[in-house]
Amino acid sequence: MAVEKEHLIDLRGVSKEYDGVQVLDNINLYIRKKEFMTLLGPSGCGKTTTLRIIGGFETPTSGQVLFDGQDIAYLPPYKRRVNTVFQKYALFPHLNVHDNIAFGLKLKKVPKSEIDRKVDYMLDLVNLRGYGKRHVDALSGGQQQRVAIARSLVNEPEVLLLDEPLGALDLKLRKEMQLELKSMQQRLGITFLYVTHDQEEALTMSDTIVVMRDGRIQQIGDPKSIYDEPKNAFVADFIGESNILRGTMVRDELVEVGGFTFPCVDFGFGENAPVDVVIRPEDIMLVGEDVGQMVGTIRSVLFKGVHYEMMIDAGPITLKVHSTTMQPQGSRVGINIVPFNIHIMKPMQEAK
Amino acid sequence: MISSVALPWWAMVCMGAGLAAFIAMLVISIKRNHGVKRSLFASPYALWMIIFTVLPVILISYYAFTDSNGAFTLDNFKNFWDSHYEANKVIAAEAERLGVDYSQYIVRGTVNVDTLVYSLWMAFQCTVICLLLGYPAALFMADRKMKLGSTLVVLFIIPMWMNFLLRTIAWMSLLEDSGLINSFLRWLGFDSVQLMYTSGTVLLGMVYNFLPFMVFPIYTVLNKMDYRLSEAAADLGCNSWQTLYKVTMPLSIPGVISGITMVFMPSVTTFFIPRILGGSYTMMFGDLIESKFLTEGNWNAGSALSLIMMLLILVSLSILRKADPNGEGGGIA
Numbered sequence: 001m002a003v004e005k006e007h008l009i010d011l012r013g014v015s016k017e018y019d020g021v022q023v024l025d026n027i028n029l030y031i032r033k034k035e036f037m038t039l040l041g042p043s044g045c046g047k048t049t050t051l052r053i054i055g056g057f058e059t060p061t062s063g064q065v066l067f068d069g070q071d072i073a074y075l076p077p078y079k080r081r082v083n084t085v086f087q088k089y090a091l092f093p094h095l096n097v098h099d100n101i102a103f104g105l106k107l108k109k110v111p112k113s114e115i116d117r118k119v120d121y122m123l124d125l126v127n128l129r130g131y132g133k134r135h136v137d138a139l140s141g142g143q144q145q146r147v148a149i150a151r152s153l154v155n156e157p158e159v160l161l162l163d164e165p166l167g168a169l170d171l172k173l174r175k176e177m178q179l180e181l182k183s184m185q186q187r188l189g190i191t192f193l194y195v196t197h198d199q200e201e202a203l204t205m206s207d208t209i210v211v212m213r214d215g216r217i218q219q220i221g222d223p224k225s226i227y228d229e230p231k232n233a234f235v236a237d238f239i240g241e242s243n244i245l246r247g248t249m250v251r252d253e254l255v256e257v258g259g260f261t262f263p264c265v266d267f268g269f270g271e272n273a274p275v276d277v278v279i280r281p282e283d284i285m286l287v288g289e290d291v292g293q294m295v296g297t298i299r300s301v302l303f304k305g306v307h308y309e310m311m312i313d314a315g316p317i318t319l320k321v322h323s324t325t326m327q328p329q330g331s332r333v334g335i336n337i338v339p340f341n342i343h344i345m346k347p348m349q350e351a352k
Numbered sequence: 353m354i355s356s357v358a359l360p361w362w363a364m365v366c367m368g369a370g371l372a373a374f375i376a377m378l379v380i381s382i383k384r385n386h387g388v389k390r391s392l393f394a395s396p397y398a399l400w401m402i403i404f405t406v407l408p409v410i411l412i413s414y415y416a417f418t419d420s421n422g423a424f425t426l427d428n429f430k431n432f433w434d435s436h437y438e439a440n441k442v443i444a445a446e447a448e449r450l451g452v453d454y455s456q457y458i459v460r461g462t463v464n465v466d467t468l469v470y471s472l473w474m475a476f477q478c479t480v481i482c483l484l485l486g487y488p489a490a491l492f493m494a495d496r497k498m499k500l501g502s503t504l505v506v507l508f509i510i511p512m513w514m515n516f517l518l519r520t521i522a523w524m525s526l527l528e529d530s531g532l533i534n535s536f537l538r539w540l541g542f543d544s545v546q547l548m549y550t551s552g553t554v555l556l557g558m559v560y561n562f563l564p565f566m567v568f569p570i571y572t573v574l575n576k577m578d579y580r581l582s583e584a585a586a587d588l589g590c591n592s593w594q595t596l597y598k599v600t601m602p603l604s605i606p607g608v609i610s611g612i613t614m615v616f617m618p619s620v621t622t623f624f625i626p627r628i629l630g631g632s633y634t635m636m637f638g639d640l641i642e643s644k645f646l647t648e649g650n651w652n653a654g655s656a657l658s659l660i661m662m663l664l665i666l667v668s669l670s671i672l673r674k675a676d677p678n679g680e681g682g683g684i685a
Contacts, residue, residue: 057583078586083588084584090584092581094603103588104588
């Protein structure tokens with residue numbers, strides 16, 4: 001039980017149904033103290049529902065929600081030691097910035113001087129010093145976001161739940177806020193549970209990423225392992241860009257794709273087994289026509305800033321390639337892929 | 353048979369005038385190279401307003417400040433304050449002629465003022481009851497977890513499809529001496545109860561008729577309120593009651609104000625409900641105005657009373673407007 005003591009939140013076999021539709025299917029997940037965990041997935045994957053179950057806004061159809069070892073599945077939100085930063089912030093429009101942040105403290109009957117001190121500290125923390133008297137409608141999206149975070153953090157929750165908090169901000173502001181949130185989390189030592197559909201955001205901020213799809217967890221891991229070793233084609237496709245090809249495992253450590261065979265490092269799939277082959281666009285090397293493992297023709301070239309994105313036709317397959325050197329459209333190139341950059345996966349079941 | 357569905361002459365005149373005004377403004381604005389302005393499309397309505405709102409108000413003001421011969425007078429307002437004013441004037445003249453002290457014979461008639469106060473009091477009670485009944489109903493209807501909510505909305509609307517007079521008269525057949533309730537009581541062996549022709553009955557009829565006007569503005573505001581706000585309140589430590597009075601209620605004030613306006617105004621001016629359910633035992637200000645015009649044929653006095661009521665409504669509207677400066681309730685305040 002020593003390991004489990006570190007678990008602040010433990011979801012055990014949590015399922016949720018809405019009107020006969022299975023939104024969450026047997027979710028098992030634990031969150032450690034001071035961890036920055038991100039639930040990542042496309043819309044409708046159940047990530048927000050998971051968050052709302054922990055926040056107390058939904059009750060699971062079955063399963064346990066353990067908080068410090070106690071089942072809180074049916075505890076109302078106001079009795080939980082978690083706070084939520086809502087999508088679109090949900091600031092109280094009838095209160096000013098100060099009163100929004102002080103809302104939770106006033107309920108706890110904290111003395112006024114104490115409230116003012118804490119609110120001012122929070123305003124400093126989120127870089128909104130002097131904004132206390134402002135009306136929340138008079139703030140920009142980024143400022144409202146900061147107020148929402150301050151309003152939650154001032155209650156000193158053990159876990160802060162964030163539901164796509166940066167979704168409404170523009171790209172530049174979003175990047176700044178990502179870094180700010182991360183450093184805030186590290187400074188305060190609070191556990192963050194973050195929900196997003198933005199894979200880049202997840203990779204930037206998280207200690208642990210939970211990739212979800214159709215109410216099921218696809219993979220749990222740190223950003224690097226999720227990116228480098230996706231467990232299935234869905235994760236590979238969702239995190240970063242990927243070429244996902246149908247192939248056949250000829251034998252251990254040899255895979256056939258579109259008539260070409262490649263040595264790889266995977267084994268244990270059996271002989272002549274159908275598999276999904278995942279190759280990252282940046283892992284494909286373009287070489288001279290005569291030295292490639294296969295030969296292809298450049299179909300299109302797009303300039304993407306840091307790199308060029310080229311679509312290459314090679315026999316029956318088309319590959320997406322990222323490279324910093326540009327090959328002219330129509331030219332023939334050799335293609336090399338080193339064995340450990342080829343990821344073999346069991347073929348994915350079709351989506352429901 | 354086209355002729356049988358022909359509109360009354362005055363509607364034809366209005367529509368004709370509206371159309372003429374519309375075409376005239378269209379021609380003018382096109383000639384001046386302004387193109388078609390959007391405000392132009394309001395011209396038929398503007399004309400309608402002028403004929404049926406602005407002109408009548410001017411006429412009523414004219415009548416209110418003149419006597420039956422058309423001469424300027426404030427007697428109509430003095431009559432409001434003292435309904436015996438005319439009679440007292442006659443007595444005074446007669447007494448002077450006879451050279452006697454008449455002052456002991458003068459009685460001030462307070463019936464008009466009393467009626468106004470009574471109307472305001474009834475309307476106030478009606479508004480308070482509607483608010484107490486309507487707010488929880490609206491809360492229930494707007495609760496997104498309540499599947500019954502939308503059914504209730506329909507149930508509130510259905511009676512409004514029926515004619516307002518019919519609905520009020522229907523109460524009679526329930527409440528009158530030979531009505532359903534008393535028949536039932538007699539069948540049980542009790543004495544029948546006087547249910548009709550009391551202030552309470554009138555109040556019942558008013559609440560019954562005006563309740564939807566309280567419920568719907570509040571419902572609209574609550575319904576469009578972001579449910580995450582109450583979730584945020586719960587998240588920050590509010591139990592259901594605290595959420596209600598710290599977040600939901602303050603944010604629904606525009607709807608409440610709109611509801612109060614839409615119940616209070618027609619309540620003060622109503623004359624049909626007390627006529628049907630209150631009989632001759634209750635008289636409200638609306639009845640008084642109606643009787644001045646139709647029974648006494650005294651348009652001048654009736655107009656003065658109408659003006660006083662309009663003034664009252666304007667004052668209460670401006671007070672309510674202060675409480676909801678943005679008009680978020682979507683009401684007429």
